[in-house]
Amino acid sequence: MSTTKVRYEAENGTARITLASPEDGNAISPRLAADLLAAVRRAKADDVRLVVLAAEGKAFSVGGDIRGFGSAENVEDFLDDLAETLHHAVSELYRMDAVVVSVVTGVAAGAGVALAAAADVVLAARSARFTLAYTGIGFSPDGGTSLLTASLGLHRVLHMALLNPRLSAEQAQAAGLVAEVHPDEELPAAVERVVSTLLAGSRTAQVATKRLLREQATPLAEGALRKETLSIRSCAAAPDGREGVAAFLGKRAPQFPSGQS
Template sequence: MNPVAYDFRDGVARIRLCDGARGNPINQTTVDSLAGAVRRARADDAHVVVLSAEGRAFSFGGDVAAFAEPGDTEQRIDDLAETLHRAISDLHRMNAVVVSVVHGAAAGAGLSLAAAADLVLAGESARFTLAYTKIGFSPDGGSSLLPASLGLHRALRLALLNPVLTAREARDAGLVAEVFPDNQLADGAEAVVHQLRTGSRDAQVATKRLLRETATPSAEAALRQETLSIRARAASPDGREGVAAFLAKRPPRFPGTAMSP
């Protein structure tokens, strides 16, 4: 089964994570399919791109079990991050307004993917958390761009303390644009897509480019730094212990930490 579905009609490209039974894990197969879907949206010259997901969550984030597989961990993480970052960079630069529609959990790289959109829409029961440092990793997926959109100290709290934000807390923090009752999320998202689709595309694209380039003028360099950082963290003793603890469902005992959790 392809973990990402693509549909295009009436100027709207819909990219849907569809490995819902496993929580839409972000692994190499998923990001390869995601990157392909984003390329198709660019080739179709979409006016609006909608990112959504099947199942009970938008995405639980990285496929941690895959990080523990034998082999070159650094190269595996590098390949994964680089492919994800190319897709996110394309979403940032394409001549379309990108809308993510979030239900359930958006964790780790799932939050990063949701935040790559220009507008984030959420059901009221949605939850957002970065969680990278819980397994000894540093953030990727464009997370280092969050200080430009959320403010430095809010982004540091999100990255270092790993709080789980409710949909309304995420809206108050500036991450989410609109919150809808869960049973009205689909209709609410369609109303936003309709508003964008019937507006001036040229004005929308010019506005997106102006604000993104002003807020994050070095986005490409930041994404590369994320790749270098997370590959080193994943292969470090703390990263290996974090993955092992996550899979064993126990608190991590990071080698460089004197205190037990």
């Protein structure tokens, strides 16, 4: 399968899904989200044992397509459709009978963080950086960010979401987001070692373990994803959200109406 925004390859029980829009930092546009969902569903139909989710270029994903937000005729409908498509892909990654490994190089921002975290095992290059950044443009998080409270803890995620720090790969590992950090030049070999280890193991035990732990940690995942959609579409249409997008596109600091005395 070949698409403009996502590349899919499957061999020997492993599907490799690669975000392939490096010219815009793999921004999550409607096209990329749709292509991602199609690729994940293709992996499920191929009954692969392992999915490796990676990206081309200098960024894993810069997050949502803010230019698309700015040009949308109806930003609420645009965000609802976009978030729901992305959330379907995230839900499939959570529920599929395959171990999912994400490989983060460069920046993962906004929904890019949540997408990386949709994997069961997150590997990162030492140069990788992670930041949520939603509130910086007047938005609330989506992509499954709220589900990170189950793995990282409420107050750590609140800190990340409200103050928008940029975490190094080592800081993300210390927080519990990243499983392994490797020097950039050693990351490809490290990924292949993880792939080989997983493929040599018991698929029955791996699938049962994934189901057990994910159901215990996030039993209401799909409901949480829908709540994220409703929240982000509302924020995007509000004055603060419109100002945040305009400021981002205008390369200036936002002046949020709700913050003006």
